[in-house]
C-alpha cells in the first residue's frame with residue numbers, strides 16, 4: 018500500500034510532522050499496532066510519555082508487580098518464531114520480565130525508530146476541512162495525521178485521594194503506578210500502604226519483608242486466591258508451544274480470552290461434598306481457575322455466596338489472629354465482582370510482628386499531616402506512605418487528552434454521563450479516531466493480550482480497507498452506538514459485576530459516573546460481532 022502522505026522518518030525524534038497515523042501509547046497495543054500499520058506501508062509515529070516501551074508494565078514497577086494472567090497466555094500470538102523461542106521463567110510473569118518481552122519484540126521488529134519517547138500528548142483536534150487530526154504534545158510539538166489511534170491503556174491514570182495536607186507530609190510518598198525506576202529502600206522505616214486491591218495485595222508482602230513497621234490501611238477487603246507461583250512447568254510449556262495455534266484459537270473464541278472455558282455446570286447441580294471438592298481443587302490450581310468452576314458464580318447471588326464463604330474460610334485458616342482474619346474477610350461485594358486478586362503470601366503477611374492492619378471503612382483517612390496520616394479516629398506517624406489506590410480507569414487516560422471531534426465537540430463533554438462507543442472501537446462525531454480496548458469492549462474483563470490483538474487487527478484491517486477503497490473517513494452511526502451502549506449495559510446487568518464499587522464501574526473515583534464499562538458478553542461473541550460488522554461493509558459505521 019502506498020503512503021497517503023509524504024512522511025518524515027527521523028529516527029525517534031520527529032518533532033512534529035505529517036503522518037498517516039499517530040498512535041498514542043507504546044504499550045502492548047501501541048507496539049503491535051505500529052508493526053501492523055507499518056506492514057501496510059503507512060507512515061506511523063507512536064507518541065509515548067515514558068522513556069521506554071511497556072505502557073502499564075513500564076509504569077507499574079512497584080515491588081511485587083506481577084501479571085495475574087499466566088505467562089503462557091500473556092504474550093503476542095503473532096511472531097511465530099518468537100513464541101517458540103521465548104521462554105518465560107515462571108507461571109506468572111513479573112513486571113521486569115514482561116517489560117523485557119515488550120522491549121525484545123520492539124527491537125526484533127526494529128520498531129523503536131518510529132516511537133517518540135518522553136512525549137505526552139496534550140490534545141487531538143479533528144480538522145473537518147482537511148479530514149485530519151492535529152495532535153499536540155505537552156512538549157510543544159504538533160503532528161498531523163489522517164488516523165489517530167488511542168492505545169492509551171485501561172489503567173493508566175493513577176487515582177490519588179484528594180486529602181488535605183498532602184504537601185505537608187515530610188516523608189516520602191509513592192504511588193504504585195509511578196514507582197521510581199531506582200530501588201526504593203524501606204529498611205528501618207515505618208511505612209504505610211493505602212489500598213488492598215490487586216496492587217496492594219502484591220506489594221504488601223514484599224514491603225513487609227523490608228520495612229521496620231508496615232501499617233496497611235484497608236477500606237474494602239478483597240478476595241484473593243493463591244497464585245502458587247513457581248518455575249514454569251517445562252512439560253506444560255512444551256504442550257502449549259507444540260499446539261500454539263489450537264490454544265490461541267480456543268482463547269480467541271472463548272468467553273474470557275484465556276485458553277480454557279467456564280464449565281457448563283450450575284453450582285446447584287452438585288451436592289455439598291462434590292462442590293466442596295471442586296472448590297478445593299480450584300484452590301489448589303490457584304489464580305483465576307476458580308472462575309471457571311461453575312457457570313453461575315458471577316450471575317447468581319446464592320451461587321456466588323457459596324464460593325465467597327469458601328474463600329473466607331480459607332482466609333480464616335491463613336491468618337492467626339481471628340479478629341484480623343475477620344477484618345480481612347470480604348463481605349461488601351460478591352466474589353470476583355471486583356477484580357479477583359491473585360496472591361503470594363498476602364494473608365500470611367498479617368501474621369508477622371511488624372505488620373498492622375487498620376480498617377478505615379467506618380473511620381476514613383481525613384488528612385495527611387507533616388508526620389503521617391490522620392483518620393477520623395486516630396493519628397499515625399510514618400517515614401513513607403505508599404498509595405496503592407488504583408486508577409481513574411477506562412476513561413482517565415482519554416480525558417487527560419483534550420480531544421475534539423466534529424464541530425469542536427469535546428469527548429469529555431460527550432461522555433460526561435459515561436463513555437459512549439460503538440464496539441469500544443470508536444465514538445460518533447470523532448472520525449478516524451480509534452480506541453484500542455476502549456470502553457464497551459471486553460478489555461479488562463478478558464485476557465488483555467487476546468483483546469489487544471483482536472482490536473489491533475480489526476483497526477488495521479479497517480484502515481487498510483479505507484485506504485484501498487479511497488475512503489476518507491469512518492465513524493460510528495449514532496443509532497448503532499446507542500444500541501451498543503444499551504446492549505453493553507443489558508449484558509452487564511445480567512451479572513453481579515455492577516453490584517461492586519469497583520474501578521470497572523468508576524465508583525472508585527469520587528464524582529465519576531457509575532457505569533459498568535467493559536463488555537461482558539464474551540470475547541468470542543464480541544469477536545464474531547466485530548467480524549460481521551466488517552464483513553457487512555462496516556455496518557453501523559458511516560464511511561465517507
Ligand code: NA7
Pocket residue numbers: 172178211212213214215216217234235236237356377382405406407408518520525
Ligand atoms: P484497585 O483495585 O482500584 O484498588 C485500590 C485500593 O485502594 C482499594 O483497596 C481501594 O479501596 C483503596 N483506596 C482508594 N482510595 C482510597 C481512600 N481514599 N482511602 C482508603 N483506601 C482507598 O487498584 P489496584 O491498583 O489495586 O488494581 C488495579 C488493577 O491493576 C488490578 O485490578 C489489576 O487488573 C491490575 P476501595 O476498594 O475503593 O474501598
